[in-house]
Amino acid sequence: MHLRRMRMVKVRFAPSPTGYLHVGGARTALFNWLYARHHCGTFVLRIEDTDKERSTQASIEQIVAAMSWLGLDWDEYHCQTERSDLHLQAAQGLIDRGLAYEHDGAWWFRVPVDGEMVVRDLLRGDVTFKHEQLKDFVIRRSDGSFVYNFVVVVDDADMGITHVIRGDDHLINTPRQILLYEALGRPLPLFAHLPMILGTDRARLSKRHGVTSVLEYRRRGFLPETMVNFLARLGWSHGDQEIFTREELIGLFDLDSVGSSAAIFDEAKLKWLNQCHLKTADPDRILALVKPFVLDGREVTEQMWRDAGEERLVLGLSLLRDRCATLADLAEVMTILFPVRLAHEKEIRLAEGERELITAVVDTLAGLALFTPDAVESALREALAKYGAKLKDVAKNIRMATTGRGVGPGLFDLLSVVGRDLVIARLKSLI
RNA sequence: GGUCCCGUCGUCUAGUGGCCUAGGAUAUCGGGCUCUCAUCCCGGCGACAGGGGUUCGAAUCCCCUCGGGACCGCCA
DSSP, X not given: OHHHHHHOOEEEEOOOSSSOOBHHHHHHHHHHHHHHHHTTOEEEEEEOOOOTTTOOHHHHHHHHHHHHHHTOOOSEEEEGGGGHHHHHHHHHHHHHTTSEEEETTEEEEOOOSSOEEEEEETTTEEEEEEGGGOOOEEEEOTTSOBOHHHHHHHHHHHHTOOEEEEEGGGGGGHHHHHHHHHHHTOOOOEEEEXXXXXXXXXXXXXXXXXXXXXXXXXXXXOOHHHHHHHHHTTTBOOTTOOOOOHHHHHHHOOGGGBOOSOEXXXXXXXHHHXXXXXXXXXXXXXXXXXXXXXXXXXXXXXXXXXXXXXXXXHHHHHHHGGGOSSHHHHHHHHGGGSSSOOOOSSOOOOOTTHHHHHHHHHHHHHTOSOOOHHHHHHHHHHHHHHTTXXXXXXXXXXXXXXXXXXXXXXXXXXXXXXXXXXXHHHHHTTO
């Protein structure tokens, strides 16, 4: 029983609610979550809101929304400021034992002058720090609130966190925290400091790097499984494999395949990955996900969406999605399925005699009982044969007239899914 | 500046002393397929930061240099 408890993995993600969740934070959260799930452990979400000035409720909501979207569910949730009794008790203990002292109304932790310490990091090996490099530091502000470096230790110890998996930027804080563990008489967790995600200029991610907010990627039409897959591959790998499902990730993830050098977030590859996931995802689910994108800022109304019918939309989506990188792209091309005015990419120029040809095509198509790809194809070829014309003579203009663009899936599939009424109406505008 | 971390194609990475004239993916370029294309298939370009060691042998181990990053708050 005791051994089982010792081996039980418990990790936490501890963001400060001072802004949205960016991709770097999300990656840290993901690695913690994956580690917990892989080892059947516990994943804690702990909001580090000890900075009263900068913490906001809106940020907490943003972070929670982003985590939920990514599917990173937590087993425990805490806010640090709700635990100040515990912090006070721990700090008072240090004062009582002379390990901390008061100065200018703040409480300071006394760092031993001599000696050195070794931070045993799961990813980087042993890192040595000399005590003389450290200075006494504040654990409690003069306003009575506690400082991150202190509460993080008290909370991690109190919650029984076994593995502290966090960004590289915290490595340098670790010796101070270890000193606190020792002063508090608590056992040390294992540490793993993850390499950072950098902007394209190799500097730490910040506002000036454009889009870094996780939720912003949702808004732009990326799938949560894409983000999870992509973020996992930033720093972690499994041979040559690039595409992973969430379940595979849980099964395969471990700290020994995590690298130690910083990575740059490359959107081109993210788009490619999203296209891969978009292509293979369940069409019914994609339909639900793409709906708000189709209805947002376009001429397509809720009524049109209902009239279109789910079956037809799923069919259209399945045909159209292959060439789309995002839900936004998909929504854009899906407008061809609705009775809206199409913005044509290029002006249509009819060749000599083409008007008659199109008229014949319209007549044939109008007579079709079934508007399947096969039926459309034979009808079309039949009509063309009468005029001794080739498909390529009219394909381009038919495509442009019925879909508004020059590229897309095979013409017969395309016409079939756009549907007879729309195809004929749009072709008639040519004549 | 001090301390610490990191350094394989533009980017993400495989590689843990011989399987490496360095593999995959993406990006890019070219070709094929097609009514068309952003899909798909085939192919090209492209990296072990530099220098010293150790070793029969080094991308892999050690040292130095250079480069990049992080931290140096009563922020987290």
